[in-house]
Amino acid sequence: MLRRFAGATTIVSALDHALPQPDQLCGPFSASVALTAVMGDDAPGVTALAVASRSAIWPGAIDSARPPGTPRITDGWDLLPRAASIDAAGTTAAGLTEGIETATDHRVAVVPIVGPSVERLRLLLDRLADGPFRFASLANVHTAELTDFDWNVGHFVTVWGFDPVEDVVAIADTYRELGDPDMPPGCRTVSTDALASAMSERGLLLIVDSQDHHAAVDLVRSLDLRHDVWSV
Template identity: 80%
Template sequence: MLRRFAGASVIISTLDQVLPQPDQLCGPFSASVALTAVLDEDAPDVTALAVASGSAIWPVEVASARPPGSPRLTDGWDGLPRAASTDTAGTTAAGLAEGIATATDHRVAVIPIRGPGAERLRLLLARLADAQFRFSLLANVHTAELTEFDWNVGHFVTVWGFDQAEDGVAIADTYRELGDPNMPPGCRTVSTDAFASAMSERGLLMIVESDDHDAALALTRSLDLRHDVWSV
């Protein structure tokens, strides 16, 4: 049975209202959705998070950066710097982690979890389902591992549940086209093995209220997880 994390309902509801993401801003977009599970009010919007995270935009149309059939949106681009190349466009994990803390006036803390691997990922998600603190979980993935069509980019999604029996991870993606018709808009489940593989050179960003930082860090350390930030 799929166990929803404590903040799943607000994540799902918010996602339905804001889909799809602006082009090249999957990190700030997913963070803005994820933060609604941790902050009662005044969660920063995509543009505020993009500015705080140092996001940069490649202004030329690159259709392959989006899933087939998805719309191109440029909302919020006016206030962002231009990238020197397509390779430097978007938002780094380190920038996003810092930007989340900055844009929320440090009301939240971000704990990076680098490439947990399938077994530790299962343990982490099972433990988080019973966590006594509020949290949200961003995953930085490589899309080629998670889609059946030709889409090959770095990407951020929000994790909102875990099905131990079916060994599946529930994610909120950034385009309606990526959702399962039998699930809320933009949402689907992926196998734990595939999800872990998609994060093999990347990882997770756990967002918690600042007062819960020590408890969340203790949980991750009990699973012997790495806490350095990746650079791809």
């Protein structure tokens, strides 16, 4: 049975209203959706998070950056700097970590976790499902591991539930087209193995109320997870 994290209902509702993401801004988009689980209506918008995260935009169309058949949206681009190259476009994990804390006036803290193994990921998700504190989580993934079509980019998704029996994780993606018809818009489940593999060179951002920062770090360390930011 899927264990929905505290705040999951808020996340899927916010996602339904926000879809789809602006091009090249999956990180700020997913962060804006995820933050509703911690901050409710006070969660900052996509553009504010992108500015705070120092996101950069490649001004030309990059069709390969989107799943086939999804729309090109450029909302907020006029407020963002241009990237020096296509490869430099988007938002880094370090930038998003800092941007989330800055855009929320440090009301939340971000605990980055580098490439958890599948065993450690299961333990973490199971502990988080027990609701030790209010939180949200973003997975920075390589899409090739999570889709059955030709889409191969770095990407951010929101994690909002875990089924330890079926060994699957519920994620909120950034396009309606990536959702399962039997789940809320833009949402689907992926195997825990696939999610861990997709994060192997990346990781997970655990977002908590600032007063719960130490508790979140203690939880991460108790599970022998690596608390650090990745460079991809």
